Amino acid sequence: MSLKITTYKTIDRPVKEILYKDKGSKFIGFLYPVTNETEIKTCLELIKKQYHDARHWCYAYRLGYDGATYRVNDDGEPSNTAGQPIYGQLLSYDVTNVLLVVVRYFGGVKLGVGGLIKAYRTCAGETLTDAEIQEKMIKQSIIIHSSYEHVDKVMRLIKTFDLEIKHQEMYLDCKFELLSPVSIYKDVILAFEHLRCVKIT
Numbered sequence: 077m078s079l080k081i082t083t084y085k086t087i088d089r090p091v092k093e094i095l096y097k098d099k100g101s102k103f104i105g106f107l108y109p110v111t112n113e114t115e116i117k118t119c120l121e122l123i124k125k126q127y128h129d130a131r132h133w134c135y136a137y138r139l140g141y142d143g144a145t146y147r148v149n150d151d152g153e154p155s156n157t158a159g160q161p162i163y164g165q166l167l168s169y170d171v172t173n174v175l176l177v178v179v180r181y182f183g184g185v186k187l188g189v190g191g192l193i194k195a196y197r198t199c200a201g202e203t204l205t206d207a208e209i210q211e212k213m214i215k216q217s218i219i220i221h222s223s224y225e226h227v228d229k230v231m232r233l234i235k236t237f238d239l240e241i242k243h244q245e246m247y248l249d250c251k252f253e254l255l256s257p258v259s260i261y262k263d264v265i266l267a268f269e270h271l272r273c274v275k276i277t
Contacts (some may be wrong), residue, residue: 082259083211084141086173087173096199100183103195104130105203108175110137116175127179134196135177136163141214143172153180153196157189161197169204176200215240215255220268222250222276229271237264 087109094105104127116137120161124133132151139145143166148159151192162176178199187195218239222230227250234241240255256264268276 079140081214084173084225085144085169085170085171085209085211085214087207087209090207091203094199094203094206096195098183098186098191098204099185100197101185101187102181103182103199104179104181105199106177106179107174107203108177108206109173110139110175111173112139119175120177123177123179129181130179131164131182132180133140133157133177134158134162134180136160136166136200137175138163138166138172140172143167147190153192154189157192158196161193162200165197165204168201169209171204171207171209178202178203213257213259216258216261217242218256218261218264218268219253219277220252220254221275221277222252224248224250226271226273230268230274233267233271235266237267239264 087107090109091107095161096103096105106123110116110119120133120135125210127133132153134151134153137146146163148163150156150158156176162178166174166176180195220230232250234254237256237260241252242255243253245251265276268274
């Protein structure tokens, strides 16, 4: 993971059934928050089951904070007329960890290559416009070990840096799993190292 990237844009809630029509054909857009290919497969299976009578289920996705993992699928449409325009909109909105699917019902009139590109791009764009896109901080995990008597010092630093406590165990020996924004990660580590009474793993 590159520490140069400190934030990324994504969504928390799906967007469903955004309808775009062109010459009788119906294009229906869906946008899902996803973090891995297993989740993507599940979403695609659900859509294909629900819209089993459609002609095409075209999609694009981006994964990772930098969006470096991606795929486009034309699902039987002419090459680069569906998946690529959808992917282009994901790039345009700069979102990642998302799957965008456009389901097509053929209306009897062929749209041609240019028409298909426009239709898929437009439907994808309108679906993204309907989404609540959020900018999130990239966080990195830190595990802190401390004796119970020094917990107050640990808690003071957690509060100072506004760190997220992912998990904690409070016994004679205490353990904290913390999440720090990568933008201040080095400062957080230095601050805990200066305590001397804690162990960082």
